[in-house]
Amino acid sequence: MDKTPGTSRPVRFRGGGFAPRPLGLVGALVFITIIILWELGSRTGVISALVLPAPSEAYVAFEELVRSGLLWKHLSASLQRLIIGWSSGALLGVLVGVAIALFSFARAGLVPLVSAIFPVPKIALLPLFIIWFGIGEGAKVATILFGTFFPTVIATYSGIDNLDRSLVRMGQSFGLSWFSIVRKIILPGALPAILSGFRISAAVAIILLVAAEMIGAEFGVGAYILMAGSLMATDQLIAGVAMLSCMGLTVAWLISRAEKYLLRWRR
């Protein structure tokens, strides 16, 4: 402190960083910019009107949907399928994932099965699905369930594989029951991986709405998109796709909330 301040300088700050802060408005801004550019592109003819209509046209189609009262019918049909299909697929996926991660037999028997069945395109199996589950709600929910099940399984067992076993040993040393160890040590430890798996499987579930509603669906956002596609009614197509995007945004937001609460212990 007896040094002249001229020769001294603060120690360079080297820490911090590598941890992005939320910038709430940027996301909205990006969307608005894209939509404005798209609209401008369409109006000036840079974007061919042939297949990609202007956002405003899609909005008109959407308004039509609202006016006719069909929006709610489509949405409620799809949401119901989504919620049932995704939640049962995710639940089963976590259960099977845990089994694979913990039992030698389950791992040896199921991992190859998962690897072999996951890559089979649901669309190719539509005829079989119809035979198995009929053309009612069963087949539609099953399609979504199938699609969400596999990514959840993989995310879950990889997440558990990646846990440091020393915490498990601690649990064993305190005589915790097997079930307690799974519930209180393994599942919370794998939770970040499971939630990231949910992000993926929820998006896959929404994608599969279209495949699911290929099976004799009268209402549903997927059915609406399919019809628009076969009629080349691109304005309706974009309106339908935008609805799926909104669902995706909503789900992503919900998972973010869940992460913020459940993973608040992360530094």
Place this chain on the structure above:
Amino acid sequence: MDKTPGTSRPVRFRGGGFAPRPLGLVGALVFITIIILWELGSRTGVISALVLPAPSEAYVAFEELVRSGLLWKHLSASLQRLIIGWSSGALLGVLVGVAIALFSFARAGLVPLVSAIFPVPKIALLPLFIIWFGIGEGAKVATILFGTFFPTVIATYSGIDNLDRSLVRMGQSFGLSWFSIVRKIILPGALPAILSGFRISAAVAIILLVAAEMIGAEFGVGAYILMAGSLMATDQLIAGVAMLSCMGLTVAWLISRAEKYLLRWRR
């Protein structure tokens, strides 16, 4: 040691477990069992021959494919699309995932975009893909690229989010460059999550072969399946699906090898 051995017993072993051991043959056994049961079911008529042919019939179709020399044409066309599409999708996905995980702006701008675009079904956008990329290889590769990009992004940034930042601080305290920290601390730390993302995205890529080869493909396993489907040639359909399964198994095996080597430091 002066106690009589009668009153003493070994301390109960409480450790171990929670780490499945490989049981090599079980996987093969499961497949063989399923195929035998299926064949029996088909022969006895329990499984209707209408939509699900016996494995032996599918095998005949496959043999026919081998004999006609078309197998290699289909396989090579599909593998090429898969490899180019998946590897560029995965590479881009990791890059964007890292950007999202590390830069506030990228996170704020891209996460909502990813959440909004990921759930859009590729099939619905086929017309747009044709306009954008034509009907050549471009559109097919782009379809696969799109499909693998998003899950990889999510797996990567979630994996990085889940890293303990104290190792990063260590790197900073030794004056490592930003690039070194990312390459030597962040990426290896997120590698387990990224590899699990690869498992998912590779399966998705195989699924999307069918969608990709809807776009004016002459050869390719997906095209073969589509044709078989439209001709109701279920034997060929199953043969094609079995090829996709084999691809899935191969990729899963490769990733397991990679995990065993790259993650040998895990206990």
Place this chain on the structure above:
Amino acid sequence: SAADKVKLGALRFTSHSGGFVAFENGYFKDAGLDVEFVYFQAATPMAVAIASGDIDFGVTSITGGLINLAGKGAIKVIGGALHEEKGIDGSAILASTKAFADGLTSPDKLKGRSLGITQTGSSFHYMAAQVAKKEGFATSDIKMKPLQKVGAIIGALKSGQVDSMIIVPHIAKPLSKAGKAKIIGWINDYAPYQVTTIFTSTKNASGKKDLVKRFVGAYSKGIADFNRVMLNQKADMAATDAMVKQIHKYVYASRPYAKAAPSIKNGAMRISKNASLDLTDVKKQLDWFQSEGLVSKSITIDQLVDSSFVETY
């Protein structure tokens, strides 16, 4: 001078044989056209590929999608292909065995029954509407089940998930023979009906009239050969076999000839002579699509069809 390069979109179906035969017999080359086939797995991408300029010509049924693309000024129908007429095998109406046993024995009983179709606005939808109209009930009295794919519809029919469907003869006949379904009527009873058409981009139709003319001419020669041999197969077995062999290069190519030949033979349907177009029926179809609200009311027949290339009636 060098031959003009032309890309022809095709599905690997017997109904596209006109083009295959014309190519095999060198008619395109004779017309100074270097034709390259581009294969599709579905009709919609083919229509889009014409709109985007990736291919020049295509053949497929008139659907809402096709009309809408025409309405946007992207494509034009320039000729006819498959045409349903009385007396020649065409698409059949099938009932599931269950529904048949339950009394669905003829098309007039379709009222209140379910019918599997690929999509709203598809040719199946249109045909069903024609049946309903003639039999005297509303289209909405048939429960349409959109199942996207022919394969899916067949699966649903076999397992009794839908009561009925409409399908090409080479699929209908074996199904019926095997007792998996019952033929209860023929679409040609509701004829005439222009099933498929030849179409090209508006740019070609207005800017390369000569090329389009030459293409239609060569294609017509292929149609003539096909009709002569395949609609009268018993007359000349040797010629039939020769043509089936030609077609087998394109259709069912992945199956051995012995297995493919019956399907190809069964699948032979009349293709319009000289690619002539039943403009009256096309107008009727356009009206129907408009009345159902599936396509824009503002689309006119002139936007859809350029009748300067073939004979229309």
Place this chain on the structure above:
Amino acid sequence: MDLNIQSLGHYYSDLEILRNINLDVPAGQIVAVIGPSGCGKSTLLRMIGGLEQPTSGAVLQVGETPNDSLNPLTYIFQDFALLPWRSVAGNISLVLEDHKLGSAEVDEIIENVLSRTKLGDFRDAFPHQLSGGMKQRVAIARALAVRPAVLLMDEPLSALDSQTHDLLMDDLIDLWMREKFTSVYVTHNLSEAVHLGHKVVVMSRRPGMITEVVDIDLALDTRKDHPELLIEYQQHLWNIMRDEVRAAELELVDG
């Protein structure tokens, strides 16, 4: 409950870690284990606690476990092993939840062990918000919460400042006076060893063998009154370990 270790040996793949360990841990005694870093002390402790299986030999328990103990053989881990997603209180309640205790009783136990380890203010903090010494105290509190009959402690006071260290050592002595628990106490601090151990086991470098067992015949609660005696013991232990190192160095030179 006595513990009886019989000719125990252990390998990690080709590396011999422990060789022919024979040791008696009589009920109600604290056995301190000292030895050079990496000689296998933690490994030995894991085997005594049944967390790892020795390549050869066995660990026997003689006599019955007391009934009032929630977890007879209890660990304090060298690396703390706290669940990062549970608060301080949550980490302690974790080990109580499987026993059917009323929530009031659980709260009371937590309150008690937290105050004994001076962590009352940090009930709801997450581990990443704690200093190194505080984490170690949580690990101690957690072990005390289950009323162990045998305490297996792996350098339990290593991260603590001298004040807190002495405080908690006194607490352990008090606890022992009251409950006469059995313990294996791994430490690198010779003073800790002579303050707490009824006998002190000196281990050799890897492969770890028992070099000597020193009995300290002084009541735990009176040891503070005989600092000179303790220093003598400490010096003795020091000499054994120095000789061991010398021998090892000679071996290196000769070999």
Place this chain on the structure above:
Amino acid sequence: MDLNIQSLGHYYSDLEILRNINLDVPAGQIVAVIGPSGCGKSTLLRMIGGLEQPTSGAVLQVGETPNDSLNPLTYIFQDFALLPWRSVAGNISLVLEDHKLGSAEVDEIIENVLSRTKLGDFRDAFPHQLSGGMKQRVAIARALAVRPAVLLMDEPLSALDSQTHDLLMDDLIDLWMREKFTSVYVTHNLSEAVHLGHKVVVMSRRPGMITEVVDIDLALDTRKDHPELLIEYQQHLWNIMRDEVRAAELELVDG
């Protein structure tokens, strides 16, 4: 290079951790910091090293950093901070790779620091195959590898047995005799503090303030010859800390 800490204070959200810390760390001196667990020693060290930003006040560096040092301000972390996916040698080469050294030179440095920390046999072991003390030695080896001008050490010898501990302490003294590095040395071991510190800073309980700074005017290399003097200093420090605790307890009673 001197370090100059000026009225530094820090909060974690509402919790005051450090209050008005003023401290001079002259070039070529070792400043030992002692204080109760959780008083903010590690936090202070992170701020000196530029890894965290204080809520108020500043850390200034006076004078130039020497040129031959690869990383002037170098840490030894309390929790070791080893990369689990790199071997022992890999963890050390990590901090050398960014400097353009030949691979022969890197190998030589690694060889040197590993032999100094007696880890030569464990070059290729992964961290999970190491004992606690071995991990700590890897952390020390890594810090030595970059020829630091200022060493910030957070209880660097806490997990080591007394033999290894003394050995590495002697090594540090030798190193200081040769290179006269500057250092802030956090420890809870009073004997370490008086053996290594040119001055010893005593901190109070949270919020951490400086209670006293004790200068020890004995050359580092001669201290071993004056055990009685060191014990005296140690006793003095002990008294300060005890008084501090007493005061705190009184405060509690009064408050």
